[in-house]
């Protein structure tokens with residue numbers, strides 16, 4: 156059985172724990188919460204048969220098989236980098252964090268010192284395997300459009316672009332590079348960053364973000380062209396009730412990735 160530590164226990168974390176509750180091969184022993192949020196997280200876990208222990212940092216002697224980040228950009232600096240140094244393999248969903256200059260190199264160096272690995276999870280998008288394979292032959296362009304219901308853009312810079320409560324049609328709230336999208340919309344542009352890291356990079360991947368009051372889905376659409384030919388995909392994700400910014404597929408992506416570490420055949 157794999158012993159897992161999870162960072163963050165919000166919409167994604169709780170849903171992952173629910174799916175793993177009866178899993179014979181994967182066990183989340185510890186959850187790392189923000190300082191001051193331990194009691195709240197314990198409350199969220201109260202109905203679990205064997206709730207994980209809630210901590211605010213990984214104990215010095217803890218050696219989980221895997222550490223999975225489901226928290227947000229700041230958790231990479233705070234928890235993932237030190238865990239890598241200690242040789243703990245890490246899975247990351249807040250891929251947009253890697254848009255910060257120098258962070259990719261710091262993660263690589265920490266993993267090399269710890270002789271371990273980092274896995275960036277596809278989260279709310281699919282087709283990352285095809286895109287990163289296409290990159291081997293050379294890519295010419297990758298264009299991504301992220302469309303979410305207006306409420307998903309609350310408390311983001313989109314509020315300065317339009318009145319999210321008043322718009323009655325789809326409204327473009329951002330056009331630019333994936334690097335800038337990830338900086339401005341950390342909770343909404345992880346897909347943009349993931350596509351960039353798999354494909355043309357953060358500065359050459361073109362991003363359009365749309366607030367759509369007529370949509371109930373988080374729609375991720377991208378088109379890639381290159382030596383391999385062309386490829387486009389549209390993924391219409393259902394948002395999680397607990398957090399409309401986040402698609403349910405992100406939860407399944409975490410469970411799939413953890414399962415791939417435990418099962419004899421990974422797919």
Ligand SMILES: NC(=O)C1=CN([C@@H]2O[C@H](COP(=O)(O)OP(=O)(O)OC[C@H]3O[C@@H](n4cnc5c(N)ncnc54)[C@H](OP(=O)(O)O)[C@@H]3O)[C@@H](O)[C@H]2O)C=CC1
Pocket residue numbers: 162163164165166167168187188189192225226227228229230233248249250251276277278279280341342345346349397398400401402405
């Ligand atoms: N790759 C992808 O496709 C996607 C990635 N994401 C990423 O996943 C993250 C989590 O999403 P979601 O669960 O919906 O968000 P939530 O806000 O529902 O939950 C995040 C939880 O993590 C906790 N947290 C934040 N920072 C830290 C920290 N440094 N250490 C420990 N706990 C922390 C928060 O606690 P508190 O509020 O008490 O700090 C909160 O409980 C998002 O921020 C986003 O970056 C999300 C969707 C898709």
Ligand SMILES: O=C([O-])CC(=O)C(=O)O
Pocket residue numbers: 279341342343344345346347373392400401402403405
């Ligand atoms: O969950 C989603 O639909 C994607 C998301 O928030 C992101 O790209 O950060």
